[in-house]
Amino acid sequence: MRDEALQLVGPGIQSDESPGHGNPGHRKPGHRKPGHETRENLGSVVDPTFRLRGVEKAYRHFRLAPLDLELESGTILGLIGPNGAGKSTLLRILMGLIRPDAGEVEVLGRRLPEFGREVKGEIGFVSEDMRLYGGETLRWHIDWIRTVIPRWDESYARKLVERFGLVLDQKIKGLSHGQRVKATLLLALARRPRLLVLDEPTTGLDPIVRREVLDELLQVLRDESRSVVFSSHNTGDVERISDYIAFIDSGQLLESDEKESLLDRWRRIRVRVGSRQPVFENDRVTLIEEDGGLVRLTTGSFHPDYAGELADCGHEVLEVDRMSLEEIFLSRVEMNRQGA
């Protein structure tokens, strides 16, 4: 696996797989490409929202590989992965709801699980499998949660009720799925959390309601300084909302970077192969698909001189296409599964 991406970090997020954790093809620091900032270059994020170090968790049929991850305050991290990739496990570790087998978890400056109660007082958590009490009204939920959360913001809650178009005295079981998601979001947001953890909150919503929920979420987050971790297997949702992107598959953190940097780095290039060899002995190429005399290259390390370098090797560059986040994600997962 070419995993220099695991070493790549944006200004706010860091991830790597520690050497010796059994990650095949792990590139040593000396092999990193110029121009890519590394953990060593950046040092640790000062006062991160959370910091995971060497965190791992094993179940009978699933293993979250040792991972390091940090998030700078005030940023939104989109966590993308297929079903069963380990997104929920990772987020539940951040919530202190799952204790890792090894490694250290620090959230909002305090260690978990020791300070779980205190940390959860400053986190808003919404997950796809979270339900409210069906026989109770939204008003009851607000009244009860207000007694549990000291920093509950009642006026903000009322604003959100209005913005989300909810009815306080309607029983939860009478709400549509979209309204239930909005109600759950309201109960998380009005806690005024410093960190908002959203585990696939848009799953199961129809496209219209999903857009509505995301619009509301963006609106709500616009003026906020809180950090957000947003997981989804829907790349479109993550692309809309996130500052940073992380890909996860089969319990491994594959790549993480600033969204724009990630989109800039990945290209699909169509090339007519020249006579001079070697053809693509280039560590920037991640996937090669042949189609007669044409070759389609996918690279996660594109730079402006790259096409020129191919031409110098005698290849004719026909097209250089930007890739959508979904295409990048699929390529990265395919690469991982091929053991590239």
Added chain:
Amino acid sequence: MNETSTGTMAAASNIVSRDQVLRLIAKDFHLSRKAIFWISIGSVLGLILAAMPGQMAMVGITLILNVFIALLFYLPLSSVLGEVTEQTLPFVLSLPVAPTDYTVAKLLSNLLIYLIPWTAVAVGAGIVLRRSPALAQQLPGELVAIVLGIVFVVFCTVLSIAVCSRSTGWTVGLIVVLMVVGGNFISMILPRVPLMRGLFERAVAGGPELAIILGGQLVLALSMLAIAVVRETRRSSFL
């Protein structure tokens, strides 16, 4: 943060938060309010009927027994396992409550609800037996106390298993095993063991053995609840 302060605060955090436990109990009482209402009605009605002469007394006792049996199923299934099956557990655990707060609150709230009919029966039975010496001769108060103790132990065991296993199958299976196997063991096997038979007869006759049996039942019941708390503190995945 240095190691000392980390350790101190960690220790503080592991202690059960009384305030959060009380809030969680209040929530459980609110969510079970209809059940509590009907349990209270059933218990009081059963006691009134049990105090009546003739066949009505049997109707009253049957009603009380049914309340006990219904609660044995209802409370663990609705209040404990319901949080899992209805997927409300992630919501509760997303709040600033430690898993130990949740477990202690769940045990206490269910115990308190169960003690409503239990206390009603205990107090009511005492009153009825005191007023009816003839009945007291056939059904000594000591025997009623031992039976109530057994019921209490069974409930605590079922509650503990429900909290630990979070499984409807395990919980219902245990209830059935306790009622069939445990019931037959107590009524048919134990009386054949001379030591137990002697202990039981002396206890029913009002001897000091009664205190030993009741004390043993209390220790057993509390041990069951303690096992649930210890098991939950060692759980590594709470969802």
